[in-house]
Amino acid sequence: MLIVCEDSKSSRYYFESFKQAVYERAELVALGAGMNTDSLVEHAITCRDKATRVRKPYTHVWCVFDRDSFPLGNYHRAFELAHANGIKVAWANEAFELWYLLHFNYHDTGISRADYKAKLKQSGLEYDKADKTIYAQVKDRQDTAIKNARKLERHWNDMGKQFPERENPSTGVHKLVEFLNELADLGSVD
Numbered sequence: 001m002l003i004v005c006e007d008s009k010s011s012r013y014y015f016e017s018f019k020q021a022v023y024e025r026a027e028l029v030a031l032g033a034g035m036n037t038d039s040l041v042e043h044a045i046t047c048r049d050k051a052t053r054v055r056k057p058y059t060h061v062w063c064v065f066d067r068d069s070f071p072l073g074n075y076h077r078a079f080e081l082a083h084a085n086g087i088k089v090a091w092a093n094e095a096f097e098l099w100y101l102l103h104f105n106y107h108d109t110g111i112s113r114a115d116y117k118a119k120l121k122q123s124g125l126e127y128d129k130a131d132k133t134i135y136a137q138v139k140d141r142q143d144t145a146i147k148n149a150r151k152l153e154r155h156w157n158d159m160g161k162q163f164p165e166r167e168n169p170s171t172g173v174h175k176l177v178e179f180l181n182e183l184a185d186l187g188s189v190d
Contacts, residue, residue, distance in 0.1 A: 001058055001059065001060040001061070001062070001183075002044065002047055002048060002051070002058045002060070002061045002062070003015055003062045003063075003064060003176070004040060004043060004044040004047065004061075004062070004063050004064065005063075005064045005065075006037065006040050006063075006064060006065035006066065007066075007096065009129050009130050010096050010097070010129045010134070011064045011066075011096045011173075013130075013131070013132045013134055013135070014096075014099075014134055014135050015064065015176075015180070016132075016135075017132075017134075017135030017136065018135070018180050018184060022180050022183045022184045036070050036071075036074045036078075037065045037067075037070050037074050037075050037077075037078035038074045038075075038077040038078040038081055040063055040065055040078065041063050041078045041081045041082045041085070041087060041089075042081065044061055044062075044063050044082075044087055045081075045085050045087065047061075048061050048085075048087070060088065060179070061086070061087045061088065062087070062088045062089070062090055062176050062179075063078070063082060063087055063088070063089050063090070064089075064090045064091075064096075064173070064176065065078065065089070065091060065092075066091065066092040066093065066094065066095050066096045066098075066113075067091070067092070067093040067094045067095070067168070068094065068095065068113060072166070075093075075166070076166070079091075079163075079165060088175070088176070089165075089172060090171075090172050090173045090175060090176035090177075091165050091170075091171060091172050091173070092169075092170075092171045092172075092173055093165060093166065093167065093168050093169060093170045093171070094110065094111075094112065094113050094168050094169065095113035095116055096173070097113065097116035097117070097120065097127065098116065098169045098170075098171050099145060099149070099171055099173040099174075100116075100120055100125065100127065100134065100138060100145075101116060101119055101120060101123065102144070102145040102148040102149050102152070102171070103123075103125075103138040103141035103142065103144055103145040103148075104120075104123035104124070104125070104141065104144070105123060105148070106148045106151055106152070107119075107148070107152070107169060108152055108155050108169065109169070110167075110168035110169055111169070125137060125138070142177065142181075145174065145177075146174045146177065146178060149171050149172075149173065149174035150174065152169065152170060152171065153170070153171075153172075156170060
């Protein structure tokens with residue numbers, strides 16, 4: 001499994017913190033902040049193809065990115081490119097911090113990425129993008145985040161939006177989290 005993250009801190013630190021059983025089956029590649037969304041997917045395709053050429057293919061490839069201020073064209077192309085190449089996307093629109101906010105509250109009103117830190121603080125989380133303990137701080141609320149993310153997904157579907165990932169706020173991070181939890185459960189010896 002390959003996970004390619006757009007940023008080098010927030011989402012990377014979160015996904016690095018999953019149980020060790022997951023990372024016996026997965027490789028995490030974190031690229032520096034600022035790479036646009038479609039370039040990130042192109043990089044994931046290159047990594048996947050290189051692994052296949054050396055006979056160490058990935059069975060699952062995920063890209064993790066948020067909308068931020070990237071042009072809508074790049075964002076849209078990233079989804080098309082990922083879909084055309086069998087790559088799954090764990091997105092957040094507008095910012096990855098939406099995923100953290102959903103650990104505390106259901107949220108379906110768009111806010112700017114600059115406002116997430118204040119919203120998280122109101123929820124009781126002292127958020128710092130470079131905090132490597134973020135996963136541990138919100139882990140006990142992960143079921144709530146998944147439930148809220150699914151509810152948000154239904155919200156956009158009920159409104160007839162064909163591409164909910166383009167709506168602010170929206171996320172697909174819960175799909176990767178659920179997948180990683182399943183992998184971790186496979187590796188646990190209870």
